[in-house]
Amino acid sequence: MDKIARIDMGAAGGPKVTVGDLGAYAGLGGRAMTSIVISTEVHPLAHALGAENKLVIAPGMLSGTTGSMTGRLSVGCKSPLTGTIKESNAGGQAAQVLARLGYAAVILEGKPEGDDLYKIYISKDGIQVIVDNSLKLLNNYPVIEKLRGEYGDKVAYMSIGSAGERKLLAASIACTDPELRPTRHCGRGGVGAVMGAKRVKAIILDDAGMKMRPPKDPDKYRDANRAFVEGLRKHPVTGQGLPAYGTNVLTNVLNEAGGYPALNFKSGQFEGVAKICGEAQAELEIKRGGSATHGCHRGCVIQCSGIYNDKDGKYVSKQPEYETVWSHGGHCGIDDLDVIARLDYMDDNIGVDTIEMGVTIGVAMDAGLAAFGDAEAAIRLVEEVGNGTPLGRVLGCGAEITGKVFGVERVPVVKGQALSAYDPRAVQGMGVTYATGTMGADHTSGYAVATNILKIGGDIDPLKTEGQVELSRNLQIATAALDSTGMCLFVAMALMDQPETFQAMFDMLGSFHGTSMTGEDFVALGKKVLSAERDFNTRAGFTKAHDRLPRFFYTEQLAPHNIAFMVKDEELDEVFNW
Amino acid sequence: MHVTVKLFASFRAGRFDVETADYPDGTTVSDVADRLKLPQNELGIMMINNRHVKLDRMLADGDTVALFPLLGGG
Structure with a gap:
């Protein structure tokens, strides 16, 4: 390279x-x-x-x-x-x-x-x-x-x-x-x-005739990779949960925690989760001759993906991810995995983001274009996108545009990008990341769900504001660095609990390049990336007023906890103050 | 007292998805795990009535307990 x-x-x-x-x-x-x-x-x-x-x-x-x-x-x-x-x-x-x-x-x-x-x-x-x-x-x-x-x-x-x-x-x-x-x-x-x-x-x-990139210190790199893989295999998330159930294992967790945004963020729980959760999905995939365990690239040891077949054993789509099952499922009131898998295939085929597309359909349902739970209508609306009709072009431009065109007040976006499958009122730390992230609402840019809900890498109460800004800051920094390594973000689930696995990854980075990589270097890399992004956004006209959630998260209480988003504006403004 | 227990992911194997049963007064989350032969070191996420709790949390009549192994994704 x-x-x-x-x-x-x-x-x-x-x-x-x-x-x-x-x-x-x-x-x-x-x-x-x-x-x-x-x-x-x-x-x-x-x-x-x-x-x-x-x-x-x-x-x-x-x-x-x-x-x-x-x-x-x-x-x-x-x-x-x-x-x-x-x-x-x-x-x-x-x-x-x-x-x-x-x-x-x-x-x-x-x-x-x-x-x-x-x-x-x-x-x-x-x-x-x-x-x-x-x-x-x-x-x-x-x-x-x-x-x-x-x-x-x-x-x-x-x-x-x-x-x-x-x-x-x-x-x-x-x-x-x-x-x-x-x-x-x-x-x-x-x-x-x-x-x-x-x-x-x-x-x-086409890499015919090319070889693997050679490390500067091959022995150390091999040993570090071995320790890294061992760490991933022994952690229950990367070694068991993700391979067996995929990311959709989170449906039940978020629903139980009251943070599963149902029917366009009107409730924190969805009554149809038992039919669309990861446990049901994995069972169905195996029964139909698909697979609940599959790697998206060679060299993956987590294998969180899968293959979803129809009842006749014919390929429908790859295993829809948690975010997709939510955006086309609970968010739209749809509790049928076959419909969700078909929508996943349609999104992949037409070439649209499954999160943005699903959230948009839910916003369209709120506008009255279809009833919540109407699976046929959801499919028809996505077909409009594929056909490039005027309505399809509106929908294909996302939730914010669709909300504006159809006069919807409840539009779950930050900086024009749709939120995903964690309600920021029941997962306050996630709200901090959604609001302040450099990319618009993006759960992956600082996954506070880990510490708020999953109790990985610490334990912070999801329903309180204490510690959320610092958590989001640290996660956004670490994620910016991790996203630079080529590593899948899911390794973080093990890294956050196992310092020796974190060290193994640093050793991989150091031995490959013939340098050393420390935790401080990693943090410095993350800050450098975030600073470049924030600087671009500032020059593009973004201010702290854009680092906010839509108002309804502050004014509407979410069941079952009957809670609004409570992190104060001046606290949000401290996220990048390191 | 009546307590509803919900199990998830690998905890369901050989047990159940959801079960309401009688438990003696003073039962803790830890006692529930023991009764179901769930190794405590495998417990990742524990909730009562949609709120996270610790192992020593005492149950009340009508509570719903949700037990998960350590899980992640997203």
Whole structure:
């Protein structure tokens, strides 16, 4: 990973590829790379869909090595959904392959004139940008099927569906899993719309002839990785719960805690959870010949994913994640896993963020476009998005736009991005992260649920404000660093409880690069990334007034705890005061 | 006193999803776990009536106890 490729899609005479050295970006990976490039190079007032914006694709610092869990790919840009800086990361095979090809970043710049659609083929022999108008308006599954006919099965694919081409603000970028399904998405913030604006439909990553990236100290790296894997296997979350049930194991936990946002955040509990919880989902998947245990990329030891089949044993989708089961399930009053899995497939195929899409459908239901619990209507509304009808374009631009168009007051977004499956009134620490995060509402950017609800890494009362600001601050810093390593965020579940596993990860980072990495270095990296992001957002016009939750979280009490969001504004303003 | 116990994830194997039973006065969360042969070191999340509690918390008539192993995701 000693080079950066810049592809000027708007160059005179056609797209132009320039490959250069890392320069000031040496040593960066993942979110550190995407956010520092965007903060340095993109005008903060640029239109997100214009030629001035850039799409930075970066493997993590340890991607492409023999290290476990290192397959996260970061994609960054100015977000068309939020107007803030954006980093969205995904699993799948892309990060490992791109890293082995030697690229610390591939940056799409400019914007072509005309309506030709391009694919980009990256191999050991270089980068080709090829017009392929036969892919126009195809969705992700057919795009990958078509490209596999041409490039085969020993490559990784990134692609956008019709939503990305139409520049819908909820559009995602799909990455293929080990079996070449386009199921792992850089979902949040409309990164797919930025790729679509640059008229890039797909990126084919072919690492034939390339080797694993070699560590500077191979023996120490091997030993550190071994200790790291042992730590993940022995922790009950990463070694048992996630492999057996996947992320949807959280449905019952949040519902019992009264923090499961039901029917567009009207209640903290949903009566249909028994039918859609992770326990029921895993049982059904196994019974139907699918799987409740599957890795989204090679080298994953947690295996939190799965395969969801229909009653005849035919593939429907990958195992819908907790957030997806919630957004299309409890949030919309739908308690049918078959419907939720079908919506998951539709989202992946059209290429939209399952969180934004599901939350939007719930907001549309609140507007009266459909009744809560009407599964057929939910499917029909998502079909509108895939068909690109005027209504579908509104819905495909997310919850905030949909709420405005249909006059809905209860719209659960911060900085234009939908909240996810944790009500901030019953999980006050999560509310701090939603409000203050640099990406808009994003549970992954400082997962206070761990300490508030799951009692991992400490114990803070979810219904009180004490300690929540400090918790969110520390988690946001650590997450910004972790998102830069290429490690899956779920390793944090073990790291927070097991200092020796945290140390093993530091040893991996140090021995790979022939340096040392300490806890202080890790914190400094996280602060550097967050500072770059906050600086970009400030220059883009964001102030502390944007670091707030929608008013209804302050004025409406949530059952069963009958509680509002209580963290004071001046406390929220202290999150980044380190 | 009547107490409803809900079990989740791996705790359900060989036990039940939900069961209402008689427990003697003075029963704690720890006693419930012992009666169900749930190793205390595997208890991750414990709630009574939707609020987190510790092992030594005493139960009252009509309480609903929810017991989970340590879980995560999201």
